[in-house]
Amino acid sequence: MASNMPAPETAFKTDPFGDEVVEREWEEWNPTADSVRPVRGRHRVVKQRGGLARSSTVLGVGVIAAVGAGGMATAQDKPAVSISLPDSIADKLPDAKSIPGVGSLMSDDSDTGYGNENTAPLSALTTAVDSGDGAEAEQKAGAGEALRARILAQAEQQQAEADAEAKAAAEKTAAEQAAAEAAKQQSTAEAKAAEEKRKAEEAAEAKAEAERLAKLAASYSLPTSSYTITSTYGESGSMWSSGQHTGLDFAAPTGTPVKAVHSGTVKSAAWSGSYGYRIVLELEDGSEVWYAHLSSMTASAGQKVSTGETIGRVGATGNVTGPHLHLEVHTAGGSGLDPMAWLRDKGLTV
Incomplete structure (x- = not known):
């Protein structure tokens, strides 16, 4: 081999x-x-x-x-x-x-x-394998941590958005409540101002009326004194030919002076049936004041008289039951008025 x-x-x-x-x-x-x-x-x-x-x-x-x-x-x-x-x-x-x-x-x-x-x-190979697994595990852990961080960031963003929406809603509600409260206060203030204005206007009107009545009272006068009201306008009774009383009766002793309620012109002064001796005084506005049942007349027709001037005396002539002054008031058109209301409208206290 x-x-x-x-x-x-x-x-x-x-x-x-x-x-x-x-x-x-x-x-x-x-x-x-x-x-x-x-x-x-x-x-x-x-x-x-x-x-x-x-x-x-x-x-x-x-x-x-x-x-x-x-x-x-x-x-x-x-x-x-x-x-x-x-x-x-x-x-x-x-x-x-x-x-x-x-x-x-x-x-x-x-x-x-x-x-x-x-x-x-072999330990070296095991170390190499462990290193490979560790790197993969570390990579997976890094990816998981990144996902977790992203989820947390999204959750925080959503929470921040929710908080912002809640804050905006709260601010809107507060603004609406503030606006409603301001509107309520403004409405209350306006109502109060309107009420105060109304009261002021009423007070001004009352003052003006008082001044007007004071002036009228100075220019108007009651027809007689020491009197008693015995019959009023519109009363019903058989003693009146029309069935109703057409004037206002001032009961007073015979001979009590009768005065002109306002300046005017004596339209007539004569006997007038059931009225007895009657004087008709025409005022500047055309209205007439009738004085009836006089015992005597001191003014004659056509005479101009002033407020408070004596034009006659209380008597019991005509259709009467006792001495008194029967006073009637007529408009320029001839319609009868309530003498008491008319006198009070002139600022006089009857």
């Missing part, structure tokens, strides 16, 4: 005490029938085209070295490699922990040999 090329060995070996590394001497290796015989019937040397045959031990060490150097990131996904060598070769191989870049990958408390099929996971 032709000899093969010597199997490559590591260039360095570790001192048994691990203090220093010395260069390994190269030795020629010529496989024989005994050396290439399968160990325990499970492994054999595989020939490769090109000349160099390598055992699974060399390949396993290469894989571990490659992983230790960081060149194969997916080694953690591959199953553990079981390694078995002949004693003649195993004695010459360096300890795996002494190989630079490999020993750090092996656990210190691991007592697993090359022939153990249950190889422990």
Whole structure:
């Protein structure tokens, strides 16, 4: 059998005490029938085209070295490699922990040999996997935190909008209430002002009427004095030919002076049937005042008289039951008026 090329060995070996590394001497290796015989019937040397045959031990060490150097990131996904060598070769191989870049990958408390099929996971690969999972978890956590922050921001914005709407509604309600209160106060003030104005106008009117009556009272006078009202205007009775009393009766002793109630002109002074002696005084506005049942007359027709001037005296002439002055008031058109109301309208107290 032709000899093969010597199997490559590591260039360095570790001192048994691990203090220093010395260069390994190269030795020629010529496989024989005994050396290439399968160990325990499970492994054999595989020939490769090109000349160099390598055992699974060399390949396993290469894989571990490659992983230790960081060149194969997916080694953690591959199953553990079981390694078995002949004693003649195993004695010459360096300890795996002494190989630079490999020993750090092996656990210190691991007592697993090359022939153990249950190889422990490498800490570097675990760290790499953990780093990948951690980065993904961190990325997911960051995305979740961003979503949470966005949700909180939206909630805060919605709350702020709700608060703003509530504030605007409250301000609007307050403004409406203030406007209503202002309108109510204005209405009350206007009503009060209107009432005060009305009262002032009434007071002014009353004052003006009092002044007018005072002037009238100065220009008008009662027809007689020391009298008693015995019959009023409109009374019914058989003693009056018309069935109703047409004037106002002032009972007084015979001879009591009778006066002109206002300035005017004596229209007539003569006997007049049931009226007895009667004087008709025409005023400036055309109205007439009749004085009846006189005992005597001191004024004659056509005479102008002034307010309070004596024009006759109380008597009992005509259709009477006793001495009194019968007074009637007629408009310019001839209609009869209530003498008491007419005198009071002139500011006189009857």
